[in-house]
Amino acid sequence: MGKVIEGFSKLSKSEKIDWITKTHFKDTKLAKKRLEQYWNNDSELQKSHDEFIENTISNFYIPLGVAPNFLINDKFYSLPMAIEESSVVAAAGNSAKFWSTRGGFKTEIIETVKVGQVHFLFYGDSKKLHDFFISKKEELLRSTDSLTKKMDRRGGGIQSIELVDKTNRMNNYFQLHLRFKTDNAMGANFINSCLEQVAKKFLALSEKENLSKKTNKRLEIIMSILSNYTPECIVRASISCRVENFILNKNGSKGIDYAKRFINAVEIANIEPYRAVTHNKGIMNGVDALIIATGNDFRAIEAGVHAYAARSGEYKSLSNAYIKDEKFCMELTLPISLGTVGGLTKLHPMANWCLELLGNPSAEELMEIVAVAGLAQNFAALRSLITSGIQKGHMKMHLTNILNQLQANENEKLAALKYFEEKSISVDAVEKFLNKNTFK
Amino acid sequence: MGKVIEGFSKLSKSEKIDWITKTHFKDTKLAKKRLEQYWNNDSELQKSHDEFIENTISNFYIPLGVAPNFLINDKFYSLPMAIEESSVVAAAGNSAKFWSTRGGFKTEIIETVKVGQVHFLFYGDSKKLHDFFISKKEELLRSTDSLTKKMDRRGGGIQSIELVDKTNRMNNYFQLHLRFKTDNAMGANFINSCLEQVAKKFLALSEKENLSKKTNKRLEIIMSILSNYTPECIVRASISCRVENFILNKNGSKGIDYAKRFINAVEIANIEPYRAVTHNKGIMNGVDALIIATGNDFRAIEAGVHAYAARSGEYKSLSNAYIKDEKFCMELTLPISLGTVGGLTKLHPMANWCLELLGNPSAEELMEIVAVAGLAQNFAALRSLITSGIQKGHMKMHLTNILNQLQANENEKLAALKYFEEKSISVDAVEKFLNKNTFK
Numbered sequence: 001m002g003k004v005i006e007g008f009s010k011l012s013k014s015e016k017i018d019w020i021t022k023t024h025f026k027d028t029k030l031a032k033k034r035l036e037q038y039w040n041n042d043s044e045l046q047k048s049h050d051e052f053i054e055n056t057i058s059n060f061y062i063p064l065g066v067a068p069n070f071l072i073n074d075k076f077y078s079l080p081m082a083i084e085e086s087s088v089v090a091a092a093g094n095s096a097k098f099w100s101t102r103g104g105f106k107t108e109i110i111e112t113v114k115v116g117q118v119h120f121l122f123y124g125d126s127k128k129l130h131d132f133f134i135s136k137k138e139e140l141l142r143s144t145d146s147l148t149k150k151m152d153r154r155g156g157g158i159q160s161i162e163l164v165d166k167t168n169r170m171n172n173y174f175q176l177h178l179r180f181k182t183d184n185a186m187g188a189n190f191i192n193s194c195l196e197q198v199a200k201k202f203l204a205l206s207e208k209e210n211l212s213k214k215t216n217k218r219l220e221i222i223m224s225i226l227s228n229y230t231p232e233c234i235v236r237a238s239i240s241c242r243v244e245n246f247i248l249n250k251n252g253s254k255g256i257d258y259a260k261r262f263i264n265a266v267e268i269a270n271i272e273p274y275r276a277v278t279h280n281k282g283i284m285n286g287v288d289a290l291i292i293a294t295g296n297d298f299r300a301i302e303a304g305v306h307a308y309a310a311r312s313g314e315y316k317s318l319s320n321a322y323i324k325d326e327k328f329c330m331e332l333t334l335p336i337s338l339g340t341v342g343g344l345t346k347l348h349p350m351a352n353w354c355l356e357l358l359g360n361p362s363a364e365e366l367m368e369i370v371a372v373a374g375l376a377q378n379f380a381a382l383r384s385l386i387t388s389g390i391q392k393g394h395m396k397m398h399l400t401n402i403l404n405q406l407q408a409n410e411n412e413k414l415a416a417l418k419y420f421e422e423k424s425i426s427v428d429a430v431e432k433f434l435n436k437n438t439f440k
Numbered sequence: 441m442g443k444v445i446e447g448f449s450k451l452s453k454s455e456k457i458d459w460i461t462k463t464h465f466k467d468t469k470l471a472k473k474r475l476e477q478y479w480n481n482d483s484e485l486q487k488s489h490d491e492f493i494e495n496t497i498s499n500f501y502i503p504l505g506v507a508p509n510f511l512i513n514d515k516f517y518s519l520p521m522a523i524e525e526s527s528v529v530a531a532a533g534n535s536a537k538f539w540s541t542r543g544g545f546k547t548e549i550i551e552t553v554k555v556g557q558v559h560f561l562f563y564g565d566s567k568k569l570h571d572f573f574i575s576k577k578e579e580l581l582r583s584t585d586s587l588t589k590k591m592d593r594r595g596g597g598i599q600s601i602e603l604v605d606k607t608n609r610m611n612n613y614f615q616l617h618l619r620f621k622t623d624n625a626m627g628a629n630f631i632n633s634c635l636e637q638v639a640k641k642f643l644a645l646s647e648k649e650n651l652s653k654k655t656n657k658r659l660e661i662i663m664s665i666l667s668n669y670t671p672e673c674i675v676r677a678s679i680s681c682r683v684e685n686f687i688l689n690k691n692g693s694k695g696i697d698y699a700k701r702f703i704n705a706v707e708i709a710n711i712e713p714y715r716a717v718t719h720n721k722g723i724m725n726g727v728d729a730l731i732i733a734t735g736n737d738f739r740a741i742e743a744g745v746h747a748y749a750a751r752s753g754e755y756k757s758l759s760n761a762y763i764k765d766e767k768f769c770m771e772l773t774l775p776i777s778l779g780t781v782g783g784l785t786k787l788h789p790m791a792n793w794c795l796e797l798l799g800n801p802s803a804e805e806l807m808e809i810v811a812v813a814g815l816a817q818n819f820a821a822l823r824s825l826i827t828s829g830i831q832k833g834h835m836k837m838h839l840t841n842i843l844n845q846l847q848a849n850e851n852e853k854l855a856a857l858k859y860f861e862e863k864s865i866s867v868d869a870v871e872k873f874l875n876k877n878t879f880k
Contacts, residue, residue, distance in 0.1 A: 054530040059501040060522035082500035090494040223825035229717035277669035281743035303721035306746030385663035
């Protein structure tokens with residue numbers, strides 16, 4: 001059963017590694033060597049990576065790939081993509097190439113407002129609470145002046161504050177609902193600091209004005225926290241081309257036939273949640289690869305995006321496709337809150353590198369590029385699903401991985417790639433093939 | 441505007457880097473150096489990482505931390521967590537410690553069935569289609585024998601196949617809905633290969649039986665693909681302790697008061713989607729850190745989990761808390777489909793290391809550990825939200841990051857950590873503090 005280790009976080013890195021490898025691994029030496037093998041040579045650089053989180057023992061490598069040829073609003077970009085899944089970068093590059101000769105990607109920022117809430121219980125007269133809030137609204141906002149000064153200068157800050165009565169859903173439950181703009185920052189620290197300040201002031205004022213008393217606690221703050229649901233922080237990316245140019249492969253079908261199949265496939269994702277989840281997962285392959293590469297937080301984006309996909313009451317496709325004026329049109333609308341300053345964006349040297357690759361975009365420009373990556377990925381997935389099927393491309397990469405796992409040499413790899421072109425691939429089958437044949 | 445580069449994917453790694461750095465960076469040399477700085481010394485090892493995806497130019501480091509003291513089903517674990525966000529590993533460690541003296545975490549696998557679908561249009565008589573499907577069901581299943589043989593031996597394979605009429609949602613739209621078990625593999629390749637085989641056979645049989653004809657195409661397969669929505673692949677993790685032992689900090693409150701506040705906070709996430717999204721995002725901080733560390737695909741898990749959170753028609757909390765028999769109880773139910781074989785699990789040496797740290801778990805055991813990581817994270821987030829607020833812990837890490845960014849030395853760091861204990865933290869304020877004072 002083992003036992004608790006006390007004070008682990010206070011041990012040095014090498015002491016932590018000693019304990020971890022001694023207590024959990026058969027071959028302590030090898031386990032240690034593996035961790036060290038992934039450390040950076042530059043110990044200063046390694047130290048800065050170690051300090052990003054707690055109890056760091058090594059670096060987990062995510063491959064960083066590049067997808068060139070993205071024509072976005074008439075300008076070419078190469079997208080940095082940090083992702084472990086094969087085929088994603090290749091798919092992005094293929095989409096980019098296809099659309100580069102068909103007008104490229106267009107984008108538009110719809111809105112950039114983020115939300116934070118103070119959640120509280122109030123046991124008194126709700127009319128009195130309402131009047132109190134109205135009379136103190138300005139004072140509440142002013143209480144954050146020292147926090148918002150800098151953001152105000154950048155054109156951000158608190159946009160509105162409202163009292164929301166939620167007692168129809170839960171006894172005595174109210175909110176202060178605040179809306180923010182945060183310029184080029186994702187803004188989590190800024191928003192949370194403002195909310196905690198507002199909550200503190202709100203409670204203090206309520207006690208001062210006898211709306212609540214310390215002794216009988218008629219007002220209880222439960223928590224103050226930003227929301228990762230950002231339906232007012234929205235970007236749209238779109239592509240379109242004349243139907244006759246919508247030729248998805250060389251099977252000889254007409255553009256209109258491909259377009260119809262494609263639109264059917266999107267419509268299926270709109271009405272069948274089992275399909276919608278995977279359809280949107282494909283979009284997020286592109287989105288997250290850029291989010292990670294630029295030092296942003298993908299859990300925040302994922303949660304907001306999927307909740308948005310379910311906003312109608314049914315989980316649906318985030319993208320849309322149709323024919324209009326003899327053009328095939330496809331668009332993707334995403335709620336994404338991200339930053340190009342703050343957090344790890346400037347601290348992680350590789351995130352910094354990726355932002356430079358993109359021309360040091362503003363947060364709004366990065367939202368646009370990220371939405372394009374999602375749309376490109378969605379287009380590529382549907383393109384292969386409705387033509388050759390998803391497995392053809394996947395299996396080639398899968399085969400390469402199996403060959404590496406079996407430590408095949410270059411001659412064996414070439415022979416296997418040829419042999420398995422039209423055959424089912426499994427570790428078993430590849431192993432048999434390698435054992436049965438001799439290669440020179 | 442730039443122009444398209446042809447044949448980029450066929451360039452060598454160094455040719456790719458030459459082109460990327462020359463066309464996108466002011467300081468080409470520095471941009472190259474930065475990429476190379478993150479390469480592994482061992483060129484064989486680096487090559488295997490390069491081959492995971494396409495157009496790889498470097499490695500993106502995600503810090504790998506460890507959270508010890510997780511008592512899960514009466515056994516202690518140390519969890520490997522690959523995550524860039526500060527406070528997550530610390531929070532996991534704190535939760536683990538708290539519950540290690542209160543009975544630890546309990547888990548249970550509810551089900552492990554995954555779904556894949558063949559989506560098709562049929563323009564004929566639906567009664568005939570139904571009869572045809574019933575008569576061919578066994579033949580369809582048998583057509584996958586060569587693919588499923590090995591999985592059958594491992595207790596997996598196709599569990600069921602059904603024809604589903606979806607014409608009430610979309611004209612002529614039907615599905616073959618298949619359910620799978622995939623043992624210790626996540627199973628995406630297996631499921632997709634089976635589906636494509638079934639679709640091929642289904643179309644061939646329909647043409648042979650004159651249900652459809654090549655000439656008038658009464659049956660059109662749109663696509664065959666697994667679903668990342670896995671409401672039948674479910675794990676539950678839970679914690680509980682006597683209410684009087686539910687003491688969340690040293691403010692002197694009673695266990696019952698903490699429990700009530702805590703339960704209110706969970707209930708708020710249940711009825712307010714703005715809160716639910718962030719509540720569940722916190723859960724996924726723990727889940728994804730393990731998913732990445734073990735070489736699994738977090739986009740698949742994210743999509744499935746959030747769609748599951750919205751299954752009632754309203755986006756809700758994934759966790760639940762209540763008092764029963766004078767005990768505080770909390771549980772988390774998650775749909776997670778993952779693997780401990782296949783994909784990168786064995787190919788990525790660090791993923792391999794992380795699996796060994798966990799005692800080389802089966803897929804079911806890993807589901808349990810992942811759910812515990814999510815529950816621990818959720819508990820930790822709520823614990824700080826309803827006591828000191830989220831910013832206190834966050835800000836300390838934030839301060840460390842700012843100090844590193846400003847290249848503060850050790851003395852400056854110590855002084856700043858002390859000075860900012862009770863003050864608002866911003867890059868500005870820290871810069872001012874460092875400039876105003878001298879440190880020795």
